[in-house]
Amino acid sequence: MDMEVTAWHSLYNAMHAKSDQRPFSMATLRRIAGFARPHRMMLTWYLALGVVLAVLAVATPMLAGQVVNAIEQGGELGLVVGLAVVIAVIAVAEAGLGLVSRWLSASIGEGLILDLRSTVFDHVQRMPIAFFTRTRTGALVSRLNNDVIGAQRAFSDTLSGWSTTS
Numbered sequence: 001m002d003m004e005v006t007a008w009h010s011l012y013n014a015m016h017a018k019s020d021q022r023p024f025s026m027a028t029l030r031r032i033a034g035f036a037r038p039h040r041m042m043l044t045w046y047l048a049l050g051v052v053l054a055v056l057a058v059a060t061p062m063l064a065g066q067v068v069n070a071i072e073q074g075g076e077l078g079l080v081v082g083l084a085v086v087i088a089v090i091a092v093a094e095a096g097l098g099l100v101s102r103w104l105s106a107s108i109g110e111g112l113i114l115d116l117r118s119t120v121f122d123h124v125q126r127m128p129i130a131f132f133t134r135t136r137t138g139a140l141v142s143r144l145n146n147d148v149i150g151a152q153r154a155f156s157d158t159l160s161g162w163s164t165t166s
Contacts, residue, residue, distance in 0.1 A: 035115055039108050046104040049097055056094050063087050116148050 036043060067083045070076075124144070132140075 035112055039111050042104055042108050049101045053097055056090050060087055060090055116151055120144055
């Protein structure tokens with residue numbers, strides 16, 4: 001019985017917990033843009049690839065509909081086979097471009113994380129000695145690591161969320 005009460009209490013607290021997220025300010029957006037700036041060429045390619053993949057995803061069902069219409073209306077065999085070949089080429093292109101898109105996403109994400117970790121390391125190196133005597137080492141390392149991992153997850157989730165909706 002106690003375990004059930006604890007479970008319900010935990011569920012209630014989780015449902016009514018206040019979010020830790022703060023709204024983005026213009027200063028935060030400028031800092032994010034600063035980290036993204038060195039990667040803008042890869043980001044441009046990634047976004048363009050997303051558009052191409054979206055067009056290909058729409059083209060396949062449209063061509064399949066034309067195949068069905070051609071078969072239903074007794075169209076030429078050459079037309080049906082030609083459309084089927086185009087659909088197969090699009091499927092192969094989608095698979096290849098999808099791999100390139102995932103590689104770009106991973107490269108951008110890892111590059112951003114390297115930049116973030118380097119910036120954090122440089123910042124910590126400039127801290128006065130008194131900071132390190134007041135701060136527990138484990139807490140500092142944990143905080144630094146968790147902040148960078150959180151930034152990485154936010155970026156990865158944003159990119160992967162965008163690419164699955166396109």
